[in-house]
Amino acid sequence: MSNQFETIREVHISQMIVESFARDFVDSLELDVAIVGAGPAGVTAARLLAQQGANVAIFERHLHVGGGMWGGGMLFPRIVIEQDASSLLETVGVRLHPWREGYLVADSVETVTKCTAAALDAGARIWIGMFAEDIMVYHDRRVAGVVLNWDATVQAGLHVDPLAVEAKVVIDATGHDAHICRTLVTKIPGARLRSPDGGVPGERSMWAARGEADLAASTIEVFPGLIVAGMAASNVAATPRMGAIFGGMFLSGQRAAELALEIIRASQ
Ligand code: 48F
Numbered sequence: 001m002s003n004q005f006e007t008i009r010e011v012h013i014s015q016m017i018v019e020s021f022a023r024d025f026v027d028s029l030e031l032d033v034a035i036v037g038a039g040p041a042g043v044t045a046a047r048l049l050a051q052q053g054a055n056v057a058i059f060e061r062h063l064h065v066g067g068g069m070w071g072g073g074m075l076f077p078r079i080v081i082e083q084d085a086s087s088l089l090e091t092v093g094v095r096l097h098p099w100r101e102g103y104l105v106a107d108s109v110e111t112v113t114k115c116t117a118a119a120l121d122a123g124a125r126i127w128i129g130m131f132a133e134d135i136m137v138y139h140d141r142r143v144a145g146v147v148l149n150w151d152a153t154v155q156a157g158l159h160v161d162p163l164a165v166e167a168k169v170v171i172d173a174t175g176h177d178a179h180i181c182r183t184l185v186t187k188i189p190g191a192r193l194r195s196p197d198g199g200v201p202g203e204r205s206m207w208a209a210r211g212e213a214d215l216a217a218s219t220i221e222v223f224p225g226l227i228v229a230g231m232a233a234s235n236v237a238a239t240p241r242m243g244a245i246f247g248g249m250f251l252s253g254q255r256a257a258e259l260a261l262e263i264i265r266a267s268q
Pocket residue numbers: 036037038039040041042059060061062065066067068069130131132133173174175176177179180229230231232241242243244245246249
């Protein structure tokens with residue numbers, strides 16, 4: 001230990017970081033499933049897909065994962081979960097506190113960290129700081145992957161060309177933005193999503209019970225190769241927002257994973 005300050009040169013640290021990043025990122029260039037957004041829907045889908053052996057990665061624009069979970073309701077770090085969704089959290093060790101009949105309360109920090117850790121442990125990769133600015137759509141007919149740039153590059157307004165990642169299925173789990181779905185209908189002339197107006201009409205005002213109930217039916221393949229989940233699905237289907245009740249988000253992630261597996265298996 002006497003020479004501990006002399007055994008490593010700074011360049012060794014740089015080499016370890018760059019080489020390990022490159023090795024793992026190359027494995028994320030051709031995916032079974034590319035998930036955009038590391039909120040509750042995206043992280044749940046990633047865990048369940050990885051558990052089924054899929055090569056899956058999440059691309060998250062922020063340096064932190066968890067999306068809208070951290071702040072709970074109006075910065076009170078608690079989220080409400082319906083009984084139906086409780087097993088998706090209990091299985092990753094989140095402690096749920098029964099409050100009203102059929103409803104439980106979870107600590108938002110515990111929920112984010114345990115759900116994320118479980119997705120990573122299952123084998124999903126999560127890449128932070130990456131903005132999915134666009135998608136590939138072959139022959140205007142099928143989504144074939146995502147187009148990435150560093151979010152910092154985008155925010156700085158720099159003109160830097162992106163890189164592309166191929167995926168058999170893309171899941172838009174970008175929350176209220178529904179960024180991937182919006183991009184598709186903006187950039188592909190005549191493209192129509194499976195939505196009330198063929199585009200992204202946007203969410204309706206808050207009605208928690210209805211919004212949660214509608215989410216399962218809204219989690220669908222909206223365009224060949226593109227599944228929408230979580231609040232993005234609510235925005236595409238024009239269903240009510242629901243605030244800090246999250247069971248529907250986890251169940252939507254689960255449904256998205258099931259659909260993605262069906263699409264992959266049907267293509268084999
Ligand atoms: O918003 P978010 O948590 O989406 P969600 O999984 O859950 C919604 C709830 O958090 C809450 C709610 C519950 O009733 O209403 O809002 O549907 O997570 C979406 C994540 O996607 C990232 C964004 O930073 C967030 O972490 N994101 C959005 N657009 C992009 C993106 C993009 N183009 N590229 C990469 N990440």
